[in-house]
Amino acid sequence: MSLLPAVTTIKRHLAIATVMGLAFTASLVSAQVQTIDKVVAIVDDDIVLASELVERLEAFKIGIQRRGMEMPDEEALVKETLDRLILESIQLQLADRYGVRIPDAQLDDAMNRLAAQNGMTLEQFRGVVEGEGKSFVEMRDQIRQEMMIQRVQQGNVSRNIQISEQEVENYLSTEEGQLMTQPEFHILQALVAVSKDDSSKEVAAKEAYIDGVLASILAGNPFEEAVSRLEPYAFTGGDLGWRKLPEIPSMFAEILPTLKTGDTGKVQSGSGFHLVYLADVRGREQLVQQTEVRHILVKPTEVMTDSEAEALTAELRQRILDGEDFTALAKKYSDDIGSAQEGGELGWTSPGQMVPEFESAMAATPKGDISEPVRSQFGWHILQVTDRREQDVSEDMRRRQIMGYLHDQKYQEELEAWLRKIRDEAFVDIK
8 A cells, every 4th residue: 555645535545445455335234345446557646547547448439430540459549548547647746746726717718718619608518518428527627637737748848948040040941941931812712704615705795794893892892792793694713711822723823922912803714704802911021010118117015005106107207207317217216127227128019019008008109208107917107109110020920930830849859758758757557
């Protein structure tokens, strides 16, 4: 029994009792012996029960059948499933040691996302789960455990991953990197077909018709509404989805780069006359409005109430308006450690970088003015917009895309190595 220190859950008590040869009866009076469960593995301070293994095996088999895959050898499937349960146990014990907790609000968000992915509300999703004879509470607990494991993995693996600028440059120079960072176009197209039997007069009539529809679109009529007419010619085609330039039909590839988002162009092919609508683009030139800003932050503390912090912020604003130096006051009074020594300078900011209250005040403050005190989760701010510009951030976005891809690659490699390490270091006794 020394292999199971501090095992306190009901599940573990029942299992330990079984290992010791004890038995429970259907009633306390009955002398008939029944085995409740069986331990299949001891993992450090935890155990894996046969019932857990059977339940997970059934879930894997159902998943394999639904995907239409060939069922693996039973022995290999049992071994793989048990290995996964052992690794989960090790990671959950690490989560417990690290004090990892998943607040109910975060778990609720995860459950709502899961329901939404299945096209349901949470209540509808719960009804489906329970309608299949499963426990929604147990599913919720399983999701919580998966989130805890993810936290433990990220904490132990991500800190070992560094992506250098040179690695990004090297990947960008490869054919694969260039293809990955090419712009993507969301295209809709409509075709008025021309057959080989059409006379020149009929072809001219169809072209005149599609020219009229194009003129209607250019005048402001929505594309889908304009091409929904069935008289005198029917349109075919539709939404081609998101595609990179090499994936776009060659007849459209020449005109697309000339279109702006929301534009429609006309193309003639052997099939007839096409209208091509560029619904959206991502990865091409991305212009954003950036703001150069500086601020002073005053945080409420145990010795300074919220109203006193607001009053001090208002006083500092007035002193600046009266001629005192913003930089000097920021260095002396600002509680933002990151920017105080820089005179409150936050540099150029893009939309979404700042908390909503700060961003709203920044947008409402004319260049050169000092804002009224504004409250955010961090405390009371005054800010000054020193400049505004329109900036193309497409290159930054491409680099972030490559960095994310390289990080994911390294993450998988590091994760596999870390999982092998914790498995080798754990005490595991398979029964």
